[in-house]
Amino acid sequence: MTEPAKHIAQGDFLLSLIPQKHPFVMVDSLIEYSEQHVVSSYTVREDNILAAQNLFMAAGLIENMAQTVALHTGYKYYLLDRPAPTGYIGAIKKAEILRLPQVSERLTTTVYILHDIMDVTLVRAEVVCEGVLIATSEMKTALAQQV
Template structure:
């Protein structure tokens, strides 16, 4: 299996999610357990969600959803299987206190609340420099 956490090996992290450049919003897998994951992402100025040097709320939502996909992808990796394709089933809540800027490093903590029949309910908290900037609760589903 060969990969230890944390890892910022972009080829490895990219292999765990279905998205491809320029739509990749996770660069680092910092911590993982059955019901928890911490991801990292550095916002670059060429990001498709940048407007006036600010990462838009839609980009934060996509980063959070890809963090959930990263959890699923790493779980499948540990089982020796290919990661399934998934999608956001519903966003129960989303709150952004601050929109991050180019150069900021996002750190998102995913907590799996419930998982049944391919549908996962999660809480996600995103931080910049240790301060919480966004929270959400969403359901994701795998094909």
């Protein structure tokens, strides 16, 4: 019998780490964190704004990957005891959606930090559902300039 995954952040604490708010939250747990990667999970809800006809749309998968990047940034700033900045998707490269998940399926998203220079981060993301890879992408995110 395997142990359940330990969660670093859920609920209100998780929401404090990302700029998105309901109904546009596409992550529900931070599972792993390191400087080089982050793992989140999300159970697709029927009332999700990007779910239709019992499926989580491709835009939802892309947003899930981007919010996982935001979790990485937010948790890094939390560990530094600094407020997390807002970030934006700057570019999406090589996005591939292999299957759309159904409502109530659980996604596990892993983001690998490839480069993080001058508030621009290049990542590779993978979304797994029921043990099967269903989406991948490379994306560039940028942090908003602090005033």
